[in-house]
Amino acid sequence: MSDFTLTTAHEASANHQMVSLDEVQAQQIQLIRNFSHELRTPLTLVYGYMQSIHRRNENLTDLQKNALEIAMFEMKHTIQLLQESLDLARLECHAICLRRxxxxxxxxxxxxxxxxxxxxxxxxxxxxxxxxxxxxxxxxxxxxxxxxxxxxxxxxxxxxxxxxxxxxxxxxxxxxxxxxxxxxxxxxxxxxxxxxxxxxxxxxxxxxxxxxxxxxxxxxxxxxxxxxxxxxxxxxxxxxxxxxxxxxxx
Ligand SMILES: Nc1ncnc2c1ncn2[C@@H]1O[C@H](COP(=O)(O)OP(=O)(O)O)[C@@H](O)[C@H]1O
Ligand SMILES: [Mg+2]
CATH class of the missing domain: 3.30.565.10 (Histidine kinase-like ATPase, C-terminal domain)
Known part of the structure; x- marks a missing residue:
């Protein structure tokens, strides 16, 4: 086998690996997009119910109110995390078009x-x-x-x-x-x-x-x-x- 054939075979293999890496990355980004989107919607609804219970503040003991506030804090951060993951995944796969x-x-x-x-x-x-x-x-x-x-x-x-x-x-x-x-x-x-x-x-x-x-x-x-x-x-x-x-x- 000539050097030329060897080089091209290596290049072909390297190219193949690059393509597969790109594909894996694209699949991962798609997974993050779907996952974040599917979770964000119901969690936003749950957060809305929590806010409304907290706002009405009826028959809640101090302990329950405190627990609700901690749960709301965690929920708000989880929703923000999902929103940001979604934004980043969309940007990385060029699904967001930026104007100039x-x-x-x-x-x-x-x-x-x-x-x-x-x-x-x-x-x-x-x-x-x-x-x-x-x-x-x-x-x-x-x-x-x-x-x-x-x-x-x-x-x-x-x-x-x-x-x-x-x-x-x-x-x-x-x-x-x-x-x-x-x-x-x-x-x-x-x-x-x-x-x-x-x-x-x-x-x-x-x-x-x-x-x-x-x-x-x-x-x-x-x-x-x-x-x-x-x-x-x-x-x-x-x-x-x-x-x-x-x-x-x-
Ligand atoms: N103005 C700043 N002064 C000091 N540290 C900063 C500043 N901006 C960012 N950082 C550091 O960079 C990290 C990453 O920032 P960022 O991506 O905005 O994440 P987040 O604000 O969610 O922690 C922060 O956690 C913080 O440690
Ligand atoms: Mg920040």
Missing amino acids: EPVPLHGLISEAIAVFQQVKPREIIVESEELNILVLADADRLKQVLLRLIDNAVKYSDTAITIKLGKSGDCVAISICDRGCGIDFQDQLNIFSPFYRVDRSRNRDTGGAGLGLAIAKVLVEGMGGTLNVYSQLGEGSIFKIILKSLVSIA
């Missing part, structure tokens, strides 16, 4: 801040050298990314959050900066992986599934941009989104 259209950035950021502050009041300062920046993005999805990053900044710090906007050439940088606990270098390498959390324990304040950053990164990359972290333990963190921008509105 001109979006007025300042307006979008004001909307995201207003939505966030209705739920959790915290001072959020916007610093921008230029006004009226137009970013090439999917407005709804970019707002979701901002909300996730603001949520993290608020969860992992106690003081005001700053959102800095900077334009360089045909790119715009959106930096969400906090002066919180910061992230160790080793953890910075992992925080964008699904289910990775620096503090594995889940509590009422910071308990998430560890999917937020993974989803944010896939969304930003889907819009043709990048998302990176710059952080120092004990000093704070900066999450920086870079996207293409267009000539500013006059």
Whole structure:
């Protein structure tokens, strides 16, 4: 057998393995999609009944009320986990189509801040050298990314959050900066992986599934941009989104 035949046989085998790996991955993503979808629907219904019993608060002893609150907390997190798994699986198999259209950035950021502050009041300062920046993005999805990053900044710090906007050439940088606990270098390498959390324990304040950053990164990359972290333990963190921008509105 010639070297040529050997090489092609190896290549064929490697290609075959790659195809099977892709297929396995696609099947796994499909499984997660179906599983999350099937569970989310009935659990949302159960959660609704729990909320209504809790709201009416009739004939409940303190012990029962406390048990109901714990059950509701766990249920809410399970539904959020299923929703996020579903989002990530949909994004990974490109079932969500991301737009790339001109979006007025300042307006979008004001909307995201207003939505966030209705739920959790915290001072959020916007610093921008230029006004009226137009970013090439999917407005709804970019707002979701901002909300996730603001949520993290608020969860992992106690003081005001700053959102800095900077334009360089045909790119715009959106930096969400906090002066919180910061992230160790080793953890910075992992925080964008699904289910990775620096503090594995889940509590009422910071308990998430560890999917937020993974989803944010896939969304930003889907819009043709990048998302990176710059952080120092004990000093704070900066999450920086870079996207293409267009000539500013006059
Ligand atoms: N601004 C931040 N400051 C400190 N740690 C952060 C910050 N943002 C994210 N992290 C760390 O990255 C992990 C992953 O974040 P994320 O994917 O949003 O998951 P979640 O918020 O559900 O825990 C968090 O659990 C936290 O440990
Ligand atoms: Mg988060």
